[in-house]
Amino acid sequence: MTNTKGRSIALVAALCVGVAAAGAWAWQISRRQPPVSYRLTEWPRGARQPSLSLVDADGRQRTLGDYRGRVVVLFFGYLRCPNACPAELFKLALVMKQLGAIRDRVQVLFVTLDPERDTPQLLRGYVTAFDPKFVGLTGTPAQIAQAAATFSVAYEKVNLGDDYSIDHSTATYVLDADGRVRLLGAMDTTVGDFAHDLTALATE
Amino acid sequence: MKLLIRRCLPLSVALLATLALAAEPPSPSVAVTRAWSRATVPGASVGAAYFEIVNSGPPDVLVAVESPVAKHVEMHSMTMKAGMMQMRPVPSVDLPAKGRVVFGPEGLHAMLIDLTQPLREGGRVPLTLVFRDAGRIPVSAVVQGPGAMMPPAAEAGTSDKH
Numbered sequence: 001m002t003n004t005k006g007r008s009i010a011l012v013a014a015l016c017v018g019v020a021a022a023g024a025w026a027w028q029i030s031r032r033q034p035p036v037s038y039r040l041t042e043w044p045r046g047a048r049q050p051s052l053s054l055v056d057a058d059g060r061q062r063t064l065g066d067y068r069g070r071v072v073v074l075f076f077g078y079l080r081c082p083n084a085c086p087a088e089l090f091k092l093a094l095v096m097k098q099l100g101a102i103r104d105r106v107q108v109l110f111v112t113l114d115p116e117r118d119t120p121q122l123l124r125g126y127v128t129a130f131d132p133k134f135v136g137l138t139g140t141p142a143q144i145a146q147a148a149a150t151f152s153v154a155y156e157k158v159n160l161g162d163d164y165s166i167d168h169s170t171a172t173y174v175l176d177a178d179g180r181v182r183l184l185g186a187m188d189t190t191v192g193d194f195a196h197d198l199t200a201l202a203t204e
Numbered sequence: 205m206k207l208l209i210r211r212c213l214p215l216s217v218a219l220l221a222t223l224a225l226a227a228e229p230p231s232p233s234v235a236v237t238r239a240w241s242r243a244t245v246p247g248a249s250v251g252a253a254y255f256e257i258v259n260s261g262p263p264d265v266l267v268a269v270e271s272p273v274a275k276h277v278e279m280h281s282m283t284m285k286a287g288m289m290q291m292r293p294v295p296s297v298d299l300p301a302k303g304r305v306v307f308g309p310e311g312l313h314a315m316l317i318d319l320t321q322p323l324r325e326g327g328r329v330p331l332t333l334v335f336r337d338a339g340r341i342p343v344s345a346v347v348q349g350p351g352a353m354m355p356p357a358a359e360a361g362t363s364d365k366h
Contacts, residue, residue: 079247079248079249079250080249080250081250081291082242082250082251082252082313082315082316083252083282083309083313084289086242086244086245086248086350086351087309087351087353090349090350090351091351093351094351118247122247123247124247125245125246125247126245126246126247126248129245129246129247129350130245130350154287154288155288156288158290158292160292160293163317165290165291165292167285167288167289167290167291168288168289169287169288169289170284170287170289
Protein backbone atom coordinates (compact mmCIF):
# COMPACT_ATOMS: atom_id res chain seq x y z
CA MET A 1 0.00 0.00 0.00
CA THR A 2 2.66 2.45 1.13
CA ASN A 3 4.75 1.26 -1.71
CA THR A 4 1.94 1.97 -4.20
CA LYS A 5 1.36 5.40 -2.68
CA GLY A 6 5.04 6.19 -2.92
CA ARG A 7 5.04 5.09 -6.53
CA SER A 8 2.04 7.34 -7.32
CA ILE A 9 3.74 10.31 -5.76
CA ALA A 10 6.87 9.60 -7.76
CA LEU A 11 4.79 9.28 -10.92
CA VAL A 12 2.96 12.55 -10.28
CA ALA A 13 6.27 14.25 -9.52
CA ALA A 14 7.81 12.88 -12.71
CA LEU A 15 4.77 14.03 -14.65
CA CYS A 16 5.07 17.51 -13.13
CA VAL A 17 8.72 17.71 -14.03
CA GLY A 18 7.87 16.54 -17.55
CA VAL A 19 5.13 19.14 -17.96
CA ALA A 20 7.39 21.86 -16.60
CA ALA A 21 10.19 20.86 -18.96
CA ALA A 22 7.80 20.79 -21.91
CA GLY A 23 6.48 24.18 -20.88
CA ALA A 24 9.95 25.64 -20.57
CA TRP A 25 10.89 24.20 -23.94
CA ALA A 26 7.74 25.63 -25.56
CA TRP A 27 8.45 29.01 -23.93
CA GLN A 28 11.99 28.94 -25.28
CA ILE A 29 10.69 28.15 -28.75
CA SER A 30 8.11 30.93 -28.61
CA ARG A 31 10.77 33.41 -27.52
CA ARG A 32 13.03 32.53 -30.40
CA GLN A 33 12.57 34.95 -33.33
CA PRO A 34 11.21 33.31 -36.44
CA PRO A 35 13.83 33.42 -39.21
CA VAL A 36 13.44 36.57 -41.31
CA SER A 37 12.55 35.90 -44.88
CA TYR A 38 14.21 38.68 -46.82
CA ARG A 39 12.62 40.03 -49.94
CA LEU A 40 15.86 41.25 -51.51
CA THR A 41 18.42 38.80 -52.89
CA GLU A 42 20.57 37.38 -50.09
CA TRP A 43 24.32 37.72 -50.51
CA PRO A 44 26.19 34.45 -49.95
CA ARG A 45 27.18 34.09 -46.30
CA GLY A 46 30.87 33.84 -45.66
CA ALA A 47 31.75 35.82 -48.78
CA ARG A 48 34.79 38.08 -48.59
CA GLN A 49 34.00 41.32 -46.77
CA PRO A 50 34.23 44.52 -48.79
CA SER A 51 36.52 47.35 -47.83
CA LEU A 52 36.97 50.76 -49.35
CA SER A 53 38.69 54.05 -48.73
CA LEU A 54 36.98 57.11 -50.20
CA VAL A 55 36.50 60.80 -49.54
CA ASP A 56 33.32 62.51 -48.31
CA ALA A 57 32.07 66.01 -49.12
CA ASP A 58 34.23 67.52 -46.38
CA GLY A 59 37.35 65.90 -47.77
CA ARG A 60 37.54 63.36 -44.95
CA GLN A 61 38.81 59.86 -45.70
CA ARG A 62 36.01 57.38 -45.18
CA THR A 63 35.99 53.63 -44.81
CA LEU A 64 33.08 51.27 -44.23
CA GLY A 65 34.28 51.00 -40.63
CA ASP A 66 33.09 54.59 -40.09
CA TYR A 67 29.51 53.38 -40.54
CA ARG A 68 29.73 50.34 -38.23
CA GLY A 69 26.65 50.02 -36.07
CA ARG A 70 24.44 51.21 -38.89
CA VAL A 71 22.91 49.30 -41.75
CA VAL A 72 24.53 50.67 -44.91
CA VAL A 73 22.76 50.96 -48.24
CA LEU A 74 25.34 51.61 -50.94
CA PHE A 75 25.20 52.05 -54.67
CA PHE A 76 27.34 53.35 -57.48
CA GLY A 77 26.35 55.94 -60.05
CA TYR A 78 27.20 59.33 -61.46
CA LEU A 79 25.54 62.70 -61.68
CA ARG A 80 25.26 62.85 -65.48
CA CYS A 81 22.95 59.85 -65.33
CA PRO A 82 19.46 61.05 -66.23
CA ASN A 83 17.36 58.03 -65.25
CA ALA A 84 18.63 55.32 -62.97
CA CYS A 85 20.60 57.30 -60.40
CA PRO A 86 17.98 59.92 -59.48
CA ALA A 87 15.30 57.23 -59.56
CA GLU A 88 17.22 55.00 -57.12
CA LEU A 89 18.09 57.89 -54.78
CA PHE A 90 14.50 59.06 -54.81
CA LYS A 91 13.30 55.55 -54.02
CA LEU A 92 15.74 55.25 -51.11
CA ALA A 93 14.54 58.63 -49.80
CA LEU A 94 11.01 57.21 -49.73
CA VAL A 95 12.33 54.10 -47.96
CA MET A 96 13.93 56.29 -45.27
CA LYS A 97 10.61 58.06 -44.70
CA GLN A 98 8.91 54.68 -44.24
CA LEU A 99 11.48 53.52 -41.69
CA GLY A 100 10.38 56.05 -39.06
CA ALA A 101 12.55 55.95 -35.95
CA ILE A 102 14.75 53.17 -37.38
CA ARG A 103 16.03 55.50 -40.07
CA ASP A 104 18.76 56.71 -37.70
CA ARG A 105 20.24 53.22 -37.86
CA VAL A 106 20.46 53.25 -41.66
CA GLN A 107 23.02 55.12 -43.78
CA VAL A 108 22.70 55.57 -47.54
CA LEU A 109 26.00 55.98 -49.39
CA PHE A 110 26.24 57.01 -53.05
CA VAL A 111 29.63 56.33 -54.63
CA THR A 112 30.38 58.18 -57.86
CA LEU A 113 31.90 56.34 -60.79
CA ASP A 114 32.78 59.69 -62.35
CA PRO A 115 35.31 61.29 -59.97
CA GLU A 116 36.53 63.63 -62.73
CA ARG A 117 33.24 65.49 -62.97
CA ASP A 118 31.53 64.74 -59.64
CA THR A 119 33.35 66.89 -57.13
CA PRO A 120 32.66 66.39 -53.40
CA GLN A 121 30.66 69.66 -53.33
CA LEU A 122 28.52 68.68 -56.32
CA LEU A 123 27.94 65.26 -54.82
CA ARG A 124 26.81 66.69 -51.50
CA GLY A 125 24.33 69.07 -53.10
CA TYR A 126 23.00 66.25 -55.22
CA VAL A 127 22.50 63.49 -52.66
CA THR A 128 21.26 65.73 -49.85
CA ALA A 129 18.56 67.09 -52.16
CA PHE A 130 17.00 63.63 -51.92
CA ASP A 131 17.58 63.19 -48.18
CA PRO A 132 19.68 65.41 -45.90
CA LYS A 133 21.31 62.34 -44.32
CA PHE A 134 22.53 60.79 -47.58
CA VAL A 135 26.29 60.78 -48.08
CA GLY A 136 28.10 61.05 -51.41
CA LEU A 137 31.57 59.55 -51.68
CA THR A 138 34.27 60.08 -54.27
CA GLY A 139 38.01 59.54 -54.49
CA THR A 140 40.88 59.17 -56.90
CA PRO A 141 40.16 57.03 -59.97
CA ALA A 142 42.22 54.29 -58.29
CA GLN A 143 40.16 54.50 -55.08
CA ILE A 144 36.93 54.34 -57.07
CA ALA A 145 38.20 51.36 -59.04
CA GLN A 146 39.10 49.58 -55.80
CA ALA A 147 35.70 50.35 -54.25
CA ALA A 148 33.88 49.06 -57.33
CA ALA A 149 36.01 45.92 -57.41
CA THR A 150 35.36 45.12 -53.75
CA PHE A 151 31.63 45.02 -54.57
CA SER A 152 32.19 43.32 -57.93
CA VAL A 153 30.67 46.35 -59.65
CA ALA A 154 31.48 46.51 -63.34
CA TYR A 155 31.81 49.91 -64.99
CA GLU A 156 33.34 51.29 -68.12
CA LYS A 157 33.87 54.79 -69.42
CA VAL A 158 32.58 55.05 -72.98
CA ASN A 159 33.73 57.95 -75.13
CA LEU A 160 30.97 59.62 -77.12
CA GLY A 161 32.64 62.32 -79.20
CA ASP A 162 33.77 65.04 -76.79
CA ASP A 163 31.49 63.65 -74.09
CA TYR A 164 31.46 60.33 -72.29
CA SER A 165 29.01 58.02 -70.63
CA ILE A 166 29.61 55.37 -68.01
CA ASP A 167 28.21 51.88 -68.45
CA HIS A 168 27.70 50.32 -65.05
CA SER A 169 25.96 47.54 -63.20
CA THR A 170 23.07 48.84 -61.14
CA ALA A 171 22.78 46.73 -57.98
CA THR A 172 22.20 48.32 -54.57
CA TYR A 173 24.16 46.68 -51.73
CA VAL A 174 22.90 46.36 -48.18
CA LEU A 175 25.44 45.80 -45.39
CA ASP A 176 24.54 44.89 -41.82
CA ALA A 177 25.72 46.78 -38.75
CA ASP A 178 28.89 44.65 -38.71
CA GLY A 179 29.83 45.73 -42.24
CA ARG A 180 28.98 42.44 -43.93
CA VAL A 181 27.20 42.50 -47.29
CA ARG A 182 23.86 40.82 -46.70
CA LEU A 183 21.42 41.82 -49.40
CA LEU A 184 21.29 42.92 -52.99
CA GLY A 185 18.57 45.25 -54.28
CA ALA A 186 17.74 46.00 -57.89
CA MET A 187 16.26 48.90 -59.82
CA ASP A 188 12.83 47.29 -59.60
CA THR A 189 12.99 46.48 -55.87
CA THR A 190 10.01 48.26 -54.32
CA VAL A 191 10.07 50.80 -51.49
CA GLY A 192 8.06 48.36 -49.34
CA ASP A 193 10.52 45.50 -49.84
CA PHE A 194 13.49 47.74 -49.01
CA ALA A 195 11.75 49.08 -45.89
CA HIS A 196 10.86 45.55 -44.77
CA ASP A 197 14.40 44.20 -45.13
CA LEU A 198 16.17 47.24 -43.70
CA THR A 199 13.89 47.13 -40.66
CA ALA A 200 14.69 43.44 -40.17
CA LEU A 201 18.43 44.02 -40.48
CA ALA A 202 18.47 47.12 -38.26
CA THR A 203 16.62 45.32 -35.48
CA GLU A 204 18.32 41.92 -35.60
CA MET B 205 -23.25 67.13 -125.73
CA LYS B 206 -25.23 69.28 -123.37
CA LEU B 207 -26.21 66.16 -121.58
CA LEU B 208 -22.63 65.06 -121.40
CA ILE B 209 -21.57 68.38 -119.89
CA ARG B 210 -24.46 68.29 -117.48
CA ARG B 211 -23.53 64.82 -116.44
CA CYS B 212 -19.80 65.38 -116.34
CA LEU B 213 -19.75 68.74 -114.60
CA PRO B 214 -20.70 67.57 -111.14
CA LEU B 215 -18.27 64.70 -111.47
CA SER B 216 -15.47 67.03 -112.57
CA VAL B 217 -16.24 69.43 -109.76
CA ALA B 218 -16.14 66.55 -107.31
CA LEU B 219 -12.90 65.33 -108.81
CA LEU B 220 -11.36 68.80 -108.69
CA ALA B 221 -12.48 69.25 -105.13
CA THR B 222 -10.86 65.96 -104.18
CA LEU B 223 -7.63 66.96 -105.91
CA ALA B 224 -7.69 70.33 -104.20
CA LEU B 225 -8.12 68.65 -100.83
CA ALA B 226 -5.27 66.30 -101.55
CA ALA B 227 -3.02 69.18 -102.56
CA GLU B 228 -3.68 71.02 -99.32
CA PRO B 229 -1.08 70.45 -96.63
CA PRO B 230 -2.05 67.11 -95.11
CA SER B 231 -3.65 67.20 -91.71
CA PRO B 232 -0.78 66.31 -89.36
CA SER B 233 -0.48 62.56 -89.24
CA VAL B 234 2.11 62.70 -86.46
CA ALA B 235 1.06 63.68 -82.96
CA VAL B 236 3.16 63.90 -79.82
CA THR B 237 1.45 63.17 -76.53
CA ARG B 238 2.18 62.63 -72.85
CA ALA B 239 5.41 64.63 -72.89
CA TRP B 240 7.05 64.87 -69.49
CA SER B 241 10.31 65.46 -67.74
CA ARG B 242 11.65 65.07 -64.23
CA ALA B 243 12.65 67.79 -61.80
CA THR B 244 16.40 68.03 -61.33
CA VAL B 245 18.25 68.47 -58.05
CA PRO B 246 21.27 70.72 -57.41
CA GLY B 247 24.38 69.32 -59.06
CA ALA B 248 22.51 67.72 -61.92
CA SER B 249 23.69 69.06 -65.27
CA VAL B 250 21.50 66.74 -67.31
CA GLY B 251 17.82 65.97 -67.48
CA ALA B 252 15.64 63.66 -69.48
CA ALA B 253 12.46 64.15 -71.46
CA TYR B 254 9.96 61.54 -72.52
CA PHE B 255 6.95 61.44 -74.84
CA GLU B 256 4.86 59.26 -77.07
CA ILE B 257 4.71 59.71 -80.82
CA VAL B 258 1.58 58.49 -82.55
CA ASN B 259 1.78 58.22 -86.31
CA SER B 260 -1.48 57.81 -88.21
CA GLY B 261 0.21 58.22 -91.60
CA PRO B 262 3.11 56.84 -93.64
CA PRO B 263 6.53 56.02 -92.13
CA ASP B 264 8.50 58.97 -90.86
CA VAL B 265 11.75 59.57 -88.99
CA LEU B 266 12.42 61.59 -85.86
CA VAL B 267 15.71 63.28 -86.66
CA ALA B 268 16.19 65.64 -83.73
CA VAL B 269 14.79 66.96 -80.49
CA GLU B 270 15.46 70.57 -79.53
CA SER B 271 14.92 72.49 -76.32
CA PRO B 272 15.93 75.92 -75.08
CA VAL B 273 16.58 74.59 -71.54
CA ALA B 274 19.71 72.68 -72.56
CA LYS B 275 22.84 73.43 -74.55
CA HIS B 276 22.12 70.38 -76.63
CA VAL B 277 19.67 67.54 -76.74
CA GLU B 278 20.52 64.00 -77.78
CA MET B 279 18.33 61.02 -78.32
CA HIS B 280 19.69 58.13 -76.27
CA SER B 281 18.83 54.50 -75.92
CA MET B 282 19.15 52.71 -72.60
CA THR B 283 19.78 49.00 -72.63
CA MET B 284 20.87 46.41 -70.11
CA LYS B 285 23.65 44.23 -71.45
CA ALA B 286 25.17 41.52 -69.26
CA GLY B 287 23.95 43.36 -66.16
CA MET B 288 25.46 46.65 -67.33
CA MET B 289 23.30 49.67 -68.00
CA GLN B 290 24.35 51.30 -71.25
CA MET B 291 23.40 54.70 -72.64
CA ARG B 292 24.08 55.33 -76.31
CA PRO B 293 23.19 58.23 -78.56
CA VAL B 294 20.96 57.32 -81.49
CA PRO B 295 21.08 59.62 -84.54
CA SER B 296 17.43 59.12 -85.49
CA VAL B 297 14.41 57.09 -84.57
CA ASP B 298 12.22 55.39 -87.16
CA LEU B 299 8.51 55.92 -86.85
CA PRO B 300 6.58 53.10 -88.51
CA ALA B 301 3.43 53.75 -90.55
CA LYS B 302 0.38 53.85 -88.32
CA GLY B 303 2.71 53.10 -85.45
CA ARG B 304 3.69 54.44 -82.07
CA VAL B 305 7.06 55.09 -80.51
CA VAL B 306 7.41 55.59 -76.77
CA PHE B 307 10.25 57.49 -75.14
CA GLY B 308 10.35 56.47 -71.46
CA PRO B 309 12.65 55.85 -68.49
CA GLU B 310 13.26 52.24 -69.52
CA GLY B 311 14.42 52.85 -73.06
CA LEU B 312 14.67 55.71 -75.50
CA HIS B 313 14.89 59.16 -73.97
CA ALA B 314 15.75 62.68 -74.97
CA MET B 315 18.76 63.65 -72.90
CA LEU B 316 18.89 67.34 -72.05
CA ILE B 317 22.62 67.96 -71.77
CA ASP B 318 24.12 70.91 -69.89
CA LEU B 319 20.90 72.41 -68.61
CA THR B 320 20.76 76.17 -68.73
CA GLN B 321 18.32 76.17 -65.83
CA PRO B 322 17.16 73.67 -63.22
CA LEU B 323 13.94 71.82 -64.08
CA ARG B 324 11.37 72.58 -61.41
CA GLU B 325 8.46 70.36 -60.51
CA GLY B 326 5.23 71.73 -61.93
CA GLY B 327 7.04 73.70 -64.63
CA ARG B 328 7.13 73.09 -68.36
CA VAL B 329 9.94 72.20 -70.71
CA PRO B 330 9.44 73.38 -74.29
CA LEU B 331 10.53 70.72 -76.77
CA THR B 332 10.51 70.69 -80.54
CA LEU B 333 10.51 67.33 -82.25
CA VAL B 334 11.89 67.49 -85.77
CA PHE B 335 10.56 64.89 -88.20
CA ARG B 336 11.87 64.21 -91.69
CA ASP B 337 8.41 64.56 -93.26
CA ALA B 338 6.06 65.91 -90.62
CA GLY B 339 8.43 68.79 -89.89
CA ARG B 340 8.72 70.52 -86.56
CA ILE B 341 6.21 69.67 -83.86
CA PRO B 342 6.39 71.74 -80.67
CA VAL B 343 5.31 70.20 -77.41
CA SER B 344 5.40 71.30 -73.82
CA ALA B 345 6.61 68.66 -71.36
CA VAL B 346 5.22 68.63 -67.84
CA VAL B 347 7.98 68.58 -65.20
CA GLN B 348 7.13 65.98 -62.60
CA GLY B 349 8.77 65.23 -59.26
CA PRO B 350 12.42 64.09 -59.07
CA GLY B 351 11.46 60.41 -58.70
CA ALA B 352 8.75 60.22 -61.34
CA MET B 353 8.99 57.17 -63.57
CA MET B 354 5.73 57.49 -65.49
CA PRO B 355 3.97 60.10 -67.61
CA PRO B 356 1.47 62.36 -65.84
CA ALA B 357 -1.94 60.79 -65.35
CA ALA B 358 -3.89 63.35 -67.33
CA GLU B 359 -3.53 63.98 -71.04
CA ALA B 360 -1.08 66.75 -70.31
CA GLY B 361 1.95 67.45 -72.43
CA THR B 362 0.20 66.94 -75.73
CA SER B 363 1.56 68.63 -78.83
CA ASP B 364 0.52 72.22 -79.30
CA LYS B 365 -2.29 72.90 -81.76
CA HIS B 366 -1.14 74.11 -85.10
